[in-house]
Amino acid sequence: MTDLSAFIRGLPKAELHLHIEGSLEPELMFELSRRNKVAIPFGSVEEVRAAYAFSNLQDFLDIYYQGAAVLLTERDFHDMAMDYFRRVAADGTRHVELFFDPQTHTDRGVPFAVVADGLLAGMAEAGREFGITSSLILCFLRHLDEDAAFATLKAAEPWLDRIAGVGLDSSEVGHPPSKFARVFAAAGERGLKRVAHAGEEGPPEYVWEALDLLKVDRIDHGNRALEDPALVQRLAAEGMTLTVCPLSNLKLCGVSDLRLHPLKKMLDLGLRPTVNSDDPAYFGGYVGENYTRIADALALTKSDLVTLARNSFTGSFLPPAEVAKHLAAIDAYASAS
Ligand code: HPA
Numbered sequence: 381m382t383d384l385s386a387f388i389r390g391l392p393k394a395e396l397h398l399h400i401e402g403s404l405e406p407e408l409m410f411e412l413s414r415r416n417k418v419a420i421p422f423g424s425v426e427e428v429r430a431a432y433a434f435s436n437l438q439d440f441l442d443i444y445y446q447g448a449a450v451l452l453t454e455r456d457f458h459d460m461a462m463d464y465f466r467r468v469a470a471d472g473t474r475h476v477e478l479f480f481d482p483q484t485h486t487d488r489g490v491p492f493a494v495v496a497d498g499l500l501a502g503m504a505e506a507g508r509e510f511g512i513t514s515s516l517i518l519c520f521l522r523h524l525d526e527d528a529a530f531a532t533l534k535a536a537e538p539w540l541d542r543i544a545g546v547g548l549d550s551s552e553v554g555h556p557p558s559k560f561a562r563v564f565a566a567a568g569e570r571g572l573k574r575v576a577h578a579g580e581e582g583p584p585e586y587v588w589e590a591l592d593l594l595k596v597d598r599i600d601h602g603n604r605a606l607e608d609p610a611l612v613q614r615l616a617a618e619g620m621t622l623t624v625c626p627l628s629n630l631k632l633c634g635v636s637d638l639r640l641h642p643l644k645k646m647l648d649l650g651l652r653p654t655v656n657s658d659d660p661a662y663f664g665g666y667v668g669e670n671y672t673r674i675a676d677a678l679a680l681t682k683s684d685l686v687t688l689a690r691n692s693f694t695g696s697f698l699p700p701a702e703v704a705k706h707l708a709a710i711d712a713y714a715s716a717s
């Protein structure tokens with residue numbers, strides 16, 4: 381463990397790439413399985429953890445959607461969110477923009493209202509209890525079709541004043557951003573921010589499409605953008621934020637060793653990466669652990685870590701005055717450390 385871990389814990393951070401369903405720990409999965417009388421194909425917490433050996437994104441998604449089946453009530457979504465916030469409060473996280481996948485639940489008969497109201501209740505409580513601010517990003521599942529995405533946007537209509545933006549997740553290869561150009565345009569017309577997973581497993585072309593067709597405000601992951609120098613130049617020129625997830629990339633075999641992770645290269649190329657956990661219950665670490673492990677693997681300096689933390693606020697959807705307040709807190713902390 382690096383001696384930077386105490387510095388990292390005290391560093392004010394925002395998390396911009398967190399699937400709330402991916403924070404469902406096996407312990408809570410078992411509790412909800414009992415509470416809701418929903419069977420899960422595991423005998424123990426240890427058996428669940430042993431099943432978390434993935435060789436690619438789809439391996440993970442299959443088990444992640446299965447795990448989400450225990451979530452039925454507002455209280456379940458609230459409890460899952462509070463479990464997450466309790467952990468990241470201890471990590472020095474001040475702000476979270478969390479993804480949720482409504483279609484994973486509405487397709488099982490759980491109403492959109494149950495999902496959104498449960499999460500919003502947990503977010504409000506985390507604000508009161510831990511002083512963490514948060515907002516919601518509604519993700520469309522890209523393995524489903526455009527009509528289903530439009531239906532989800534329609535179902536979300538009454539909550540749009542409490543939703544910061546839309547995103548695009550699930551199985552990337554074979555489901556290019558172009559499939560969702562019209563629904564992203566409709567979301568933009570409603571004043572929503574736009575983000576998309578691109579370049580996690582998919583090619584650089586998908587990152588171009590996310591920029592040009594979806595008009596995204598951030599790229600989620602973006603690792604494979606480094607294969608295309610013209611794309612790197614574009615991302616740097618636009619100051620585009622990349623929400624990078626080191627332990628996720630390791631667990632899903634995007635990199636074979638954290639020492640080979642492209643995060644430092646992204647910084648050196650003048651890009652704007654941030655550090656995030658993606659699905660912390662499945663990938664072996666919350667946001668603080670992602671910072672600590674990648675700092676260790678790539679020998680990041682305090683100055684690199686400050687840049688990454690600053691990027692997490694400048695890339696957030698917080699109002700400029702809030703961003704400025706967090707940046708001042710980072711600078712004060714860095715100069716006192
Ligand atoms: N990638 C794509 N879709 C996802 C992920 C991910 O890491 N986690 C949850 N949905």
Ligand code: ZN
Nearest residue numbers: 399549577658
């Ligand atoms: Zn993700």
